[in-house]
Each structure stands twice: as structure tokens, then as C-alpha cells.
Amino acid sequence: MTEPTSSSNATVFNDPQAVANYAQGPRRNVPGFDSLLQMSRILLSECVPPEGRVLVVGAGGGLELEDMAKAHAGWQFDGVDPSAAMLDLAARRLGPMASRVTLHEGYVQDAPHGPFDGATCLLTFHFVPAEERLPMARQIHQRLKPGAPFVAAHMSVEGGAQSGERDLWMSRYAAYITASGVAPPQANAAREKVQRELPVLTPAEDEAILREAGFRDVRLFYAGFTFRGWVGYA
Numbered sequence: 001m002t003e004p005t006s007s008s009n010a011t012v013f014n015d016p017q018a019v020a021n022y023a024q025g026p027r028r029n030v031p032g033f034d035s036l037l038q039m040s041r042i043l044l045s046e047c048v049p050p051e052g053r054v055l056v057v058g059a060g061g062g063l064e065l066e067d068m069a070k071a072h073a074g075w076q077f078d079g080v081d082p083s084a085a086m087l088d089l090a091a092r093r094l095g096p097m098a099s100r101v102t103l104h105e106g107y108v109q110d111a112p113h114g115p116f117d118g119a120t121c122l123l124t125f126h127f128v129p130a131e132e133r134l135p136m137a138r139q140i141h142q143r144l145k146p147g148a149p150f151v152a153a154h155m156s157v158e159g160g161a162q163s164g165e166r167d168l169w170m171s172r173y174a175a176y177i178t179a180s181g182v183a184p185p186q187a188n189a190a191r192e193k194v195q196r197e198l199p200v201l202t203p204a205e206d207e208a209i210l211r212e213a214g215f216r217d218v219r220l221f222y223a224g225f226t227f228r229g230w231v232g233y234a
Contacts, residue, residue, distance in 0.1 A: 026063060026123060028180040029190075031224030036122070037067040039221060040151045043231045044118040047149045050074045052117035055143055057108050057136075058124030060086025062093035069097040080104040080111040108136055114143040119150045122229075125206070126155035130199045137213035144234035150215055153222055153229030155200045170195055173226045203228050 026033045048054060051074045056065055059079025068075060079101060081087050087103045094101055104111055119140050128136055140150060159165030174191040178184050194200065201209075203220070207230060210218045215232030222229030 028182065029177050030123065030227055031176060032222070036153055036222055036224070036227075036229060037064055040064065040120055040122065040153070040229070041068045041071055043151050043221065044068070044120070044149055045072065047147065047233075048072075048075065048118040052076070053078070053114070055111060055114065055116040055119040055140070056080070057111070057119065057121040057140060059090055059103065062090025064120055064122050065090055065101055066093050066097070069094065069100060075100065077101040078104065078112055078116070080106060080108060082107055108139045108143075111139075111143065115145040116143050116148060117145060118148050119144055121150070121152045121154075123154055125152060126198050126200050128199070130201060133201075134209050134212055137209055137215070141214045141234050146234055148234045149231055150210075150234065151229065151231050152206075152210065153227060154206075155194070155198065155226050156203045156206045156228040157200050157226050158202055160202075169226050176225055200226075206230070 053076045056077055056079040058081055059065055060081035060083045065077055065079055084105050087105060091098050125133060157166050157169045170191050174187040178187040207218055210230060210232050218230055218232035221231050
């Protein structure tokens with residue numbers, strides 16, 4: 001679940017302590033994370049055949065790979081991520097299921113050309129500079145069979161970068177992770193880091209990128225405070 005392009009984000013996902021503690025983060029920070037995984041694979045399974053092949057962009061950590069591999073014993077996966085340490089973590093998490101997964105160190109342009117029966121990109125796009133998102137989405141689209149589903153979910157917040165509405169939603173993000181067990185000073189620091197370093201777009205901007213990349217029938221299927229998820233079809 002990482003595809004950072006800036007040096008600061010890349011450093012985070014290669015820090016041994018951050019990698020070791022990674023699995024705690026999504027469940028602590030993302031409302032309904034386990035349900036998001038379940039919904040994502042349900043949406044894929046509507047179109048991906050029993051022996052299908054799925055591309056996972058930002059596969060480091062292996063949480064979504066593990067979830068899909070357990071639920072669909074016939075699926076094969078290609079996972080791509082720029083962090084070797086996170087890919088190692090994914091391989092360890094998968095255990096014997098790793099035989100059905102090929103992991104690639106790099107970015108989406110380094111992934112096989114497929115064509116794939118479906119693709120996911122979970123909790124990854126918010127690390128990608130705004131100007132790189134459309135090319136990245138197009139790279140994913142090019143690797144899919146016609147009509148194949150693509151599921152994306154990431155931070156997406158209403159209001160402009162300097163708006164009061166965005167500040168309100170980010171305060172709710174800090175309150176959520178505080179309620180999940182993070183100390184208030186750490187939660188506020190996390191909020192400030194997100195606002196300072198991550199190029200978080202609005203839901204309308206995110207959806208427009210998917211449509212411009214060539215995905216059709218783009219629909220919102222998940223919303224959890226500062227996170228949104230969409231499904232679209234190649």
C-alpha cells in the first residue's frame with residue numbers, strides 16, 4: 001500500500017521500525033479498513049474469473065494481497081511497490097500463498113503489461129504528486145483487459161488546501177486516530193504532517209482523474225471521514 005515518489009515518503013517506507021509497525025497503521029488510521037478490503041475484493045470478484053490475474057499497485061506490506069489470496073485460491077497476483085523492505089514484509093505475510101504472487105520493486109510503469117483481469121491501488125495515490133496521478137492512472141488502465149475493474153481508495157478531502165472545510169475534516173482525522181489509541185500530540189503531529197507533505201485532492205478531482213485516464217462507470221463505494229474509494233472499469 002505504498003507508491004511514494006518523494007524522498008521523504010520513500011524514507012519512511014524503508015525505515016525498519018516503520019516497516020515493522022506498518023500493519024497497525026491502516027487499521028488504526030482508516031475507518032472501516034477491514035471492510036474496505038472486503039468490499040474491494042467483492043467488487044473485483046464480480047468480473048475477475050476464478051483463475052484470474054490481478055495487479056496490485058502499492059503492494060508493500062501485503063495486507064490486501066493477503067486478504068484477496070485467502071478469499072480466492074485460484075487468483076494470481078502481480079504486486080508492485082518501490083520499497084524493497086515493504087515487499088519483503090509482504091512476502092513474509094503471505095507465507096505459502098506467496099507462490100501465487102510475483103512482487104516487483106518499482107512503480108506502476110515497472111509492472112508487467114498484463115493484460116490483467118482487475119487491479120487495485122489502496123492507500124497509495126495520496127502519496128503521488130498531483131501532476132503524476134493522471135499518468136499513473138493511465139498506466140494502470142493500459143494494463144487491464146477491456147471491462148476489467150479497478151478499485152482505488154486513498155485520502156481525499158473536501159475543500160481547497162487552505163479552506164476551513166478541509167481544516168475541519170483534518171481535525172476529524174486527528175480525532176479518529178486519537179480515538180483509535182494514538183496520543184493527542186502524536187495525532188496532531190500526524191495531521192500536520194499530512195497537511196504539509198501529502199498532495200491530497202478533493203473527491204471531485206480524484207474522480208475526474210479516473211475518468212480522464214479512461215475508466216468508465218466510475219462510482220464511489222466507500223467513504224470514511226478523510227478517505228474515499230472508487231470502482232471503475234477499463
